Amino acid sequence: MSTASPFALPDAHAAREISGARLALLTFALSLATFIEVLDSTVTNVAVPAISGSLGVANSQGTWVISSYSVAAAIAVPLTGWLARRLGETRLFVGAVLLFTLTSLMCALAADLHVLVACRALQGLCSGPMVPLSQTILLRTFPPAKRTLALALWGMTVLLAPIFGPVVGGYLIDTLSWEWIFLINLPIGLFSFVVCATMLRQDARRGEHVPVDLIGIALLVVGVGALQAMLDLGHDAGWFDSTLIVTLAIVAALALVSLLLWEAGEAQPVLDLSLFRDRTFSFCVLIISLGMASFSVVGVVFPLWLQAVMGYDAFHAGLATAPLGILALVFSILVGLYAYRFDARVLATFGFLVFASVLWWDTHFTLTMTFTQIVTPGLIQGIGLPCFFIPLTAATLSRVPDHQLAAASSLSNFLRTLAAAFGTAMSVTLWDHRATFHYATLAQSVTRESSGTQHVVATLHAAGVSGAREAGALQQITMQQAYMMATSDMFFMACVTCVVLAALMWLTRPRRGAAMTLGH
Template identity: 35%
Template sequence: MSSQAAPASAAAPINRPMLTVSIMLATLIQTLDSTIANVALPHMQGSLSASQDEITWVLTSYIVAAAIATPLTGWLSDRLSVKRLLSLSIAGFTIASAFCGLSETLAQIVGSRLLQGIFGASLVPLSQSILLDINPREKQGQAMAVWGMGVMVGPILGPTLGGWLTDSYNWRWVFFINVPIGAFALFGVLTFLPAREPKHGVKFDAFGFATLGLAIGAFQAMLDRGEQLDWFGSLEIRIEAILAAISFAFFIAHTATAGRKSFFRYELLKDRNFATGVSFIFVIGAVMYATRALLPPMLQTLMNYPVATTGLVTAPSGAGTMIAMMFAGRLLKRFDARLMLLAGFLISAFALWQMMHYTIVLSASDIVWPGVIQGFGLGLVFVPLSALSFSTLTPELRADGTATYSLMRNIGSSIGISIVQTLMTRNTQIAHADLAANVTAFNPALQSMLPNGSTYDMAVLNQSITQQAAMIAYLNDFKLMFVATLLVVPLVLLIRPTKKAPDESLAHAAMD
């Protein structure tokens, strides 16, 4: 699958600044929508007359559709050309966003979110592929820093922007905000991205896509609904797990026997840097992104933070990420990328160590600074990893490679979030039982309350126990993330720096 974006040396001059702004706007609306709707769910639930279980399909429909459609990016970019595919994706995503805001029923918004996921699936991998293609090798580190800002900061700022829009206007503006941004992005892509002829002879591997899409969709649905349905205690979850396993087994067998006719480009796995980078980004998604899912519910349920305030105190972590990415390209010029990865993981581990010592009473600075530190560490990890993963990949494999890279990051994130949420629920129950076991008439601190305590007193006592139990569960999750972060540090040794020469190496990429 070849990338259709012109390289820097193409005959027609490329307006790199305007093209970069345009495709990053497209990336921003896609990444924002992965989290911006989360804080508005309670408002949607009342407006659409949906149950708590039903309203979660507003999130899961988008995630599942995007997961299934992402592997199509490579084939579609060959078949349609990158410019046509990107333009179609932006236009479709923008229109689907408008439909989401205009929805009056649950079925309408779920259908619109499915369209959002399908059209938005190609935006992130295409933006990465285009930035790599339009920049010379010595500037690709800088390009990956710019791309990383959009990918990493979007999900972080989503809850803040979503909370503000919901409080100041209503939940529909969570989706309407995409319309003007999408329009600007579409205009920029149509104006500044050079057109290239598509490859009409590329055949579509329907069986490979069907088996991979079914495996990803069933697995994603299992992860999204597992916590609600008590995992393998539910028939639905067992069916989804079996379906995912069988479909993936068929996909592996088909890929191994179909050769070049396979939907998946197995040549990607022959590139050691890319194969290692994909494994690494999966771990990063599972270990680091999961912590982002813990703070908002902790602040809102345990400490009664309003939605808007929760967004304000968690958003500065995005500032840490942006600061790190601004300097990461320059640091790649002077330091081994593996040292930057090591430093980023250790900094993130230190932030998680601080979170392990949270209490029920927290000041704003107690929340902001660990977030900024973790964001800084994440920025140090993301830029060198992205640059090294694609440094040895041939241009014709980039669109397939970026799609696979994005897919593995998203799956890793889903797995990590599912794990911490499951442990959160179960550890809260365990901690509650342990704490309640001490609430007896034999406890001197409670002897005066228990025999004569009113129903109200006992309710207040139970609420306090529940609050403390939930806090213990959150701290256990932070501890798990801390340990897991330290355990993946040795994987840095699997990354190989790009070989000589220094003037051609991404490891020595300079920033003007």
């Protein structure tokens, strides 16, 4: 039985009655909600020094502002499908948007680090349902013939927010204060809440009263929380040289294995593992997760290289990354309008190969490159991002029944986000390890007999550098070159991964015009 509720999801017939300007307004509101959630997961990355200085704590403590949010969000995302069945998709979504907005205000008003970390954890819990449910509601609201466009609009916000996050964060901190990276959410979040709550209320139905899988929820919270904490803290703690990281790894492994075993036999599981019986869903989730892990290499190592090696500040490093979003924006719209004419595998393969080609180009970067030479490959890379992300997202859900759509969206988004977290954590560690390796190799060739060393020493002498300063300068130059080579290594590994993913795409069997058949 179902009864009317003001904040539940309209049925399919009512959803299709939203059209024209009202549909455009609803789409804009849903996209804004997605944008601020994804933006908030990255905008604080450049704010840690400002927050730490303002609250009188060390930078290492300030990073808990990031970690608390990511751990809480990682727990909440996979719970979305189960919560949506109990509360109703739209009621859960508009409630999450409102609470996310209120916790943003609480973060801005926090007077000490402990309060801020607690508020960020609450904000992360509220953010969990926003991205997967915005995707689900968009797909249900758009008529079948326009669902590829709906996915493109959703994908555009997911892709562009992390690109512009560091730029927006840097600008707000430099011109105003760190509190504004949270205050900016207030008008956007309230607008999205009012529009969605008003337009998605007619002909509604309640969620199902499914049993509470307490053991599954407990295992999920412990396992995912420990795993995300391990990823966030691993690099700074020295990974498995740290007792804390080893403990977190053991707890995560035991809890997650137990979760899989428990959910396999549970009648009403919190995670619907039956989705993985479909080969297309399984392979597409794997491919898009690995693809976003590769994308995280660009998102993490590239700005690190610009700041640590090339001497850029955080704001200009963000500006160097931002051009990636220009053609990504244009091609997101084009893919949305015309993707239904193509096999999703063709578009995704094209996108991965564009990404691979640009990453190969990036392996030839040098220490003497100008700003224009650095940003040009990123501009072209924007073509490939929506070409693999949007068709893959459509293909992932193309064979999912209507009643499992929210669960499939939350599960695929969770695994994609977790893979990106893995990619981020591993990228920084591997980048440092490769730089150490190259430094040891290069240092062996820095001898007085080496013609290259003689040339550098002559240049230093001409600049008035000699004695102890000469040795320090040689060491710095060698380290810069080592990190440049390590950066090329990371780009090469990401390039090879994209080629492999382009081939794996052909093991899937998405429906033609995949997004048009969603919710069959």
